[in-house]
Amino acid sequence: MTGPDRAGDLCARNVTVRYGRRTVLQDLSLGPLPAGRVSALLGPNGSGKSTLLRALAGLERTDAQVRLGATDLSRLRPAARARHCVYLPQALPPPVHLQVLESVIAARRAGPHAGGWQDDEVTESLEILARLGVDQLALRYMDALSGGQRQLVGLAQALVRRPDVLLLDEPLSALDLHHQFSVMDMVRQETRTRGMVTVVVLHDLNIALQQADYAVMLSDGKIQGAGPPIQVVTAPVLRQVYGVRARIEHCSRGRPHVVVDGVE
Numbered sequence: 001m002t003g004p005d006r007a008g009d010l011c012a013r014n015v016t017v018r019y020g021r022r023t024v025l026q027d028l029s030l031g032p033l034p035a036g037r038v039s040a041l042l043g044p045n046g047s048g049k050s051t052l053l054r055a056l057a058g059l060e061r062t063d064a065q066v067r068l069g070a071t072d073l074s075r076l077r078p079a080a081r082a083r084h085c086v087y088l089p090q091a092l093p094p095p096v097h098l099q100v101l102e103s104v105i106a107a108r109r110a111g112p113h114a115g116g117w118q119d120d121e122v123t124e125s126l127e128i129l130a131r132l133g134v135d136q137l138a139l140r141y142m143d144a145l146s147g148g149q150r151q152l153v154g155l156a157q158a159l160v161r162r163p164d165v166l167l168l169d170e171p172l173s174a175l176d177l178h179h180q181f182s183v184m185d186m187v188r189q190e191t192r193t194r195g196m197v198t199v200v201v202l203h204d205l206n207i208a209l210q211q212a213d214y215a216v217m218l219s220d221g222k223i224q225g226a227g228p229p230i231q232v233v234t235a236p237v238l239r240q241v242y243g244v245r246a247r248i249e250h251c252s253r254g255r256p257h258v259v260v261d262g263v264e
């Protein structure tokens with residue numbers, strides 16, 4: 001890894017999650033998901049990606065053991081665990097009547113930097129907004145933003161907390177093409193610089209192929225494959241998991257992408 005050695009890799013064991021009588025994830029083992037790298041969590045609708053992400057964050061009822069390096073996160077109280085792990089849900093941040101900058105500062109105070117006013121909190125919050133290309137929104141109100149703008153502010157709120165583990169559920173779903181790529185670039189850069197473990201739920205397999213360092217494919221609550229994206233997103237897997245006839249091709253610059261020929 002290129003960044004500072006933070007807390008180590010993320011591993012989960014015995015992840016079983018039930019909703020009522022229905023078992024959605026059964027005795028699943030995940031990782032190690034490497035520190036300083038972006039891992040993509042892939043799979044069809046309903047395959048269990050969000051449930052697994054929430055289980056890693058400690059937001060599902062489960063006896064799973066989740067370790068970050070030498071730290072057993074599953075033994076920590078929710079507030080202590082939340083200082084290590086930041087989870088950004090699929091739903092956009094609520095359109096509250098709060099200025100964007102205030103909302104980012106409030107998020108920062110909820111992180112390990114908690115403890116009232118600090119000189120650098122405005123500067124750092126503005127810097128994160130600038131890196132996401134939305135510093136011009138700093139004094140706008142959250143309830144007067146578009147969906148994509150709110151998603152970018154949600155990302156700023158997550159990043160400003162400087163977690164060891166960053167868990168993002170479909171963070172690109174409301175973003176235009178430019179922002180999809182600029183956000184992934186920034187998340188990759190932050191992940192490397194800070195030595196975070198970043199796990200991103202993605203539906204766009206091309207972004208996963210081109211931007212993720214590691215991929216995990218879920219199907220019906222089971223891990224179908226894990227490793228470098230190019231080894232996980234393959235024609236046979238796409239057929240089996242997504243029910244599509246597809247090929248992995250490489251563009252003139254050598255980058256892989258999925259070409260779908262049809263559905264099964």
Ligand SMILES: Nc1ncnc2c1ncn2[C@@H]1O[C@H](COP(=O)(O)OP(=O)(O)OP(=O)(O)O)[C@@H](O)[C@H]1O
Nearest residue numbers: 019020024043044045046047048049050051052090
């Ligand atoms: N709160 C809940 N109560 C009952 N069942 C749930 C609940 N949340 C999710 N499920 C079920 O658990 C399964 C996995 O859901 P999950 O949201 O983890 O899937 P996903 O892979 O994230 O899907 P998507 O790509 O559509 O967001 C689905 O069958 C879903 O219907």
